[in-house]
Amino acid sequence: MAEPQTLTTPDGVPLKRALARAQARARRRAFLLVAPLLLFVIVTFLVPIGQMLHRSVYNDSFAANMPRLTAWFATTEPDTPPDDAAWEALALDLRAAAEARTVGVVGTRVNYDLPGTRSLFTATGRKARSFQAPWREALLAADADWADPMLWSTMRQAARSYSPNFFLAALDLTRDARGAIVAVPQDRQVYVALFQRTFTLAALITVLCVLLGFPVAHLLATLPLRWSNLLMILVLLPFWTSLLVRTTSWIVLLQGQGVINNSLVATGLLADDGRLSLIYNQTGTIIAMTHVLLPFTILPLYSVMRPIPPSYVRAARSLGATSWTAFRRVYLPQTLPGIGAGALLVFILAVGYYITPALVGGASGQLISNLIAFHMTDSLNWSLAAALAAILLGLVLILYWLYDRLVGIDNLKLG
Amino acid sequence: MALPAHASPLERLWRRVFHLLCALILLFLIAPILIVIPLSFNAEPFFTFTEKMLALDPTGYSLRWYDLLMTFGMFAPDAPRDAAWWADMWANSTWLRAAKNSIIIGVFSTLLATFLGTLAALGLSRPEMPFRRAVMAILISPMIVPIIIVATGLFFFYSATGLAGSYLGVILAHATLGIPFVIITVTATLVGFDKSLTRAAASLGASPATTFFKVTLPLILPGVVSGALFAFVTSFDEVVVVLFVAAHDQQTIPRQMWNGIREQISPAILAVATILVVISVALLATVEILRRRSEQLRGVTPG
Numbered sequence: 001m002a003e004p005q006t007l008t009t010p011d012g013v014p015l016k017r018a019l020a021r022a023q024a025r026a027r028r029r030a031f032l033l034v035a036p037l038l039l040f041v042i043v044t045f046l047v048p049i050g051q052m053l054h055r056s057v058y059n060d061s062f063a064a065n066m067p068r069l070t071a072w073f074a075t076t077e078p079d080t081p082p083d084d085a086a087w088e089a090l091a092l093d094l095r096a097a098a099e100a101r102t103v104g105v106v107g108t109r110v111n112y113d114l115p116g117t118r119s120l121f122t123a124t125g126r127k128a129r130s131f132q133a134p135w136r137e138a139l140l141a142a143d144a145d146w147a148d149p150m151l152w153s154t155m156r157q158a159a160r161s162y163s164p165n166f167f168l169a170a171l172d173l174t175r176d177a178r179g180a181i182v183a184v185p186q187d188r189q190v191y192v193a194l195f196q197r198t199f200t201l202a203a204l205i206t207v208l209c210v211l212l213g214f215p216v217a218h219l220l221a222t223l224p225l226r227w228s229n230l231l232m233i234l235v236l237l238p239f240w241t242s243l244l245v246r247t248t249s250w251i252v253l254l255q256g257q258g259v260i261n262n263s264l265v266a267t268g269l270l271a272d273d274g275r276l277s278l279i280y281n282q283t284g285t286i287i288a289m290t291h292v293l294l295p296f297t298i299l300p301l302y303s304v305m306r307p308i309p310p311s312y313v314r315a316a317r318s319l320g321a322t323s324w325t326a327f328r329r330v331y332l333p334q335t336l337p338g339i340g341a342g343a344l345l346v347f348i349l350a351v352g353y354y355i356t357p358a359l360v361g362g363a364s365g366q367l368i369s370n371l372i373a374f375h376m377t378d379s380l381n382w383s384l385a386a387a388l389a390a391i392l393l394g395l396v397l398i399l400y401w402l403y404d405r406l407v408g409i410d411n412l413k414l415g
Numbered sequence: 416m417a418l419p420a421h422a423s424p425l426e427r428l429w430r431r432v433f434h435l436l437c438a439l440i441l442l443f444l445i446a447p448i449l450i451v452i453p454l455s456f457n458a459e460p461f462f463t464f465t466e467k468m469l470a471l472d473p474t475g476y477s478l479r480w481y482d483l484l485m486t487f488g489m490f491a492p493d494a495p496r497d498a499a500w501w502a503d504m505w506a507n508s509t510w511l512r513a514a515k516n517s518i519i520i521g522v523f524s525t526l527l528a529t530f531l532g533t534l535a536a537l538g539l540s541r542p543e544m545p546f547r548r549a550v551m552a553i554l555i556s557p558m559i560v561p562i563i564i565v566a567t568g569l570f571f572f573y574s575a576t577g578l579a580g581s582y583l584g585v586i587l588a589h590a591t592l593g594i595p596f597v598i599i600t601v602t603a604t605l606v607g608f609d610k611s612l613t614r615a616a617a618s619l620g621a622s623p624a625t626t627f628f629k630v631t632l633p634l635i636l637p638g639v640v641s642g643a644l645f646a647f648v649t650s651f652d653e654v655v656v657v658l659f660v661a662a663h664d665q666q667t668i669p670r671q672m673w674n675g676i677r678e679q680i681s682p683a684i685l686a687v688a689t690i691l692v693v694i695s696v697a698l699l700a701t702v703e704i705l706r707r708r709s710e711q712l713r714g715v716t717p718g
Contacts, residue, residue, distance in 0.1 A: 023543060026541070026543040027543045027544070027545050029538075029541075030538045030539075030541040030543050030544040030545070031538065031544065031545055032538070033534050033535060033537050033538025033541075034534075034535045034538035034539060034544065034550055034554075036531055036534060036535070037531040037532060037534065037535035037554060037594065038535070038550060038553070038554070040531055040590075040591070040594075041553060041554055041557070041591060041594065044569075044587050044588065044590070044591045045556070045557055045565070045568075045591050046553070047572065048565075048568035048569050048571065048572035048573075049560070049564065049565070049568040050568075051568065051571055051572055051575075052564070052567050052568040052571055052572075055571060212440050212443070215433065215436055215437050215440060216437050216440050216441060219433075219434075219437045231441065233699065233703075234441050234444055234445045235441075235444060236699055237445065237448060237695065237696065237699055238444050238445070238447075238448060240648060240695040240696075240698055240699045240702075241448050241691065241692055241695045242648075242651070242652045242669065242672075242688075242691045242695065243652055244652065244654065244669050244672045244673060244676070244688075245448070245451065245672075245688040245691050245692060246447060246448065247676070248451065248672070248676060248680075248684055248685065248688050249447035249448060249450055249451050249688070250447055251462075251676065251680065252450060252451060252454060252462045252463075252685065253446075253447060253450060255462065257461070257462065257463060258462060258463060259450060259454075259462075259463050259464065262463045262464075291443065291444065291447060294443075294444060295444075323426060323429075348559055349559075351561070352560070352561020352562070352563065352564070353561070354561065354562055354563045354655055355562075355654065355655065355673075359673075359676050359677070369561055369562075369563040372563050372564075372567065373563055376567055376570065376659070382571075385567060386567065389563070389564045389567055392561060392564065393560065393561070393564050396559065396560060396561060400552075400556070400559045404548070404552055409548075409551050409552055409555050410551070410602070412555065412599055
């Protein structure tokens with residue numbers, strides 16, 4: 001018998017190694033094709049979002065503008081009553097901040113955690129130039145509120161640039177004078193209720209989309225291709241039409257003097273003073289968002305229903321099942337992957353929706369995204385906006401991961 | 416699927432009800448899009464059908480809102496419509512300026528997204544691609560992450576890097592948002608792509624570049640063009656990022672519409688909406704034709 005000999009390429013390289021090298025080269029080539037885009041997405045997408053997340057735990061507007069007091073807080077234990085050094089640091093910092101015109105920034109930062117204190121900072125800042133030792137008396141003469149232990153505790157919290165306090169605020173929590181985490185007063189609790197509303201409305205819209213999408217997908221899947229392709233246009237056209245156009249249309253249809261109310265009044269079904277308020281409230285958000293997201297359930301349902309052979313239901317019928325039983329026990333279970341894919345996608349998209357609620361939602365139809373936008377553009381509490389965005393992002397990413405596990409991103413289809 | 420001859424009366428009735436239900440749902444889908452078309456020709460500043468319109472009286476209809484789209488923002492809208500008037504309109508009409516901005520941003524972001532996205536889709540559909548699933552998840556995520564989060568992140572990032580208020584900033588952002596669509600459509604075209612074609616080309620002596628341009632690209636071109644159209648529509652319809660990172664005078668069509676809806680909604684918005692609906696019908700038709708062409712090219716049966 002011949003000795004077992006290693007197979008080699010013509011240049012004498014063992015075949016195994018040559019193959020491994022070729023495979024490594026193929027892997028590298030595939031990766032190099034993807035690399036430019038990956039780099040692009042990292043720079044224009046992942047880095048900005050990462051920076052925003054950083055901002056949700058980092059805010060140095062107190063530490064940067066009140067350095068002496070920040071240093072005093074760093075060297076003393078929590079709960080230390082302010083001593084002479086502290087009062088001097090506060091007075092000098094306020095004077096410096098007033099000269100640099102940053103006292104408002106500091107006041108705003110403290111105001112986030114202790115509402116009503118911004119004017120204390122700005123008013124005292126205006127008098128700070130004339131402060132003389134003894135500092136404590138000078139400050140208390142300017143405003144007696146400076147003696148408030150709650151204020152000192154809040155300033156100590158704000159002096160820490162890295163803190164979870166914005167996440168606490170985003171969950172309707174705050175810290176008391178001793179730094180313990182407590183719930184904010186009932187009348188200032190907004191965020192948890194808003195998250196709940198967002199999820200309830202998203203779930204309701206998802207259910208509506210599945211209920212409305214299922215019959216249409218079934219019809220499209222059972223019609224001959226020629227007809228279903230034609231009807232499919234009716235599903236795809238909204239998909240291609242601008243979101244703002246669709247929202248405008250709903251305003252036109254639903255508003256008080258709109259097409260639907262006018263038709264109902266004209267036909268006598270509705271009294272003129274009893275016009276339905278269908279828009280600028282939750283109803284408007286639900287109707288418009290269901291319309292916008294409905295194609296996202298019909299398309300995956302259709303692609304799951306199309307290959308289901310009709311002979312299964314026929315077999316069930318011939319074995320004595322009623323049409324309802326045949327549907328429930330034979331047809332419906334086969335469509336579950338489509339229902340899951342469509343529902344999950346709609347829910348993910350609905351939870352983060354912004355444009356439609358902002359335009360037709362009124363006050364009661366706003367979702368969490370709208371509050372993030374409010375804190376970004378109106379209240380300018382960017383750290384709180386970032387904390388809310390981080391919570392929303394975390395929830396969406398969990399759902400996205402679930403979608404990838406259950407459905408697979410590769411199966412995402414667009415028409 | 417026709418009902419068998421032995422179907423019971425109840426089943427026949429149910430079938431009727433089912434068809435009616437489907438017709439109503441399809442009406443729900445399509446009616447809001449079609450309703451703006453007749454209303455945009457309203458002679459009155461109302462959002463509802465006037466009696467004249469319902470009676471099909473020609474005086475109930477007019478093109479005044481389309482005219483307003485041209486004249487709004489002009490220096491001398493009432494001047495006689497000579498060459499100077501048209502030049503004024505071309506230079507100063509608010510909506511026209513918004514349209515120009517939208518097209519510039521849309522075209523460049525589409526080119527960027529299509530080029531990078533197609534390249535990446537080619538890599539992603541190779542079986543030897545490492546970390547395929549994770550990379551795909553990252554590249555698709557701009558479609559999933561709520562737009563307000565993207566806009567917030569870009570606002571901070573662009574303020575720090577000086578891209579805020581620039582065309583480049585908006586173009587880069589819109590390219591990122593369009594990329595998932597390019598990847599999804601191009602990878603869908605590459606599924607079932609016959610690898611023996613490229614091998615045949617290589618065995619006949621074609622270089623990888625020749626193989627790509629002469630064999631692969633013509634076959635995937637319909638998918639690439641569909642993806643590009645998706646990316647363009649995404650950019651053309653995007654308003655939140657523009658609101659957050661664009662300069663105040665950088666108006667685009669969606670931003671102009673957004674302002675119009677929030678402040679004083681006038682039937683001029685409906686005229687814009689009608690034009691956009693016509694554009695989307697044209698785009699949908701193009702994509703359908705491309706899809707059929709792609710199926711023919713690849714020998715896949717439709718469906």
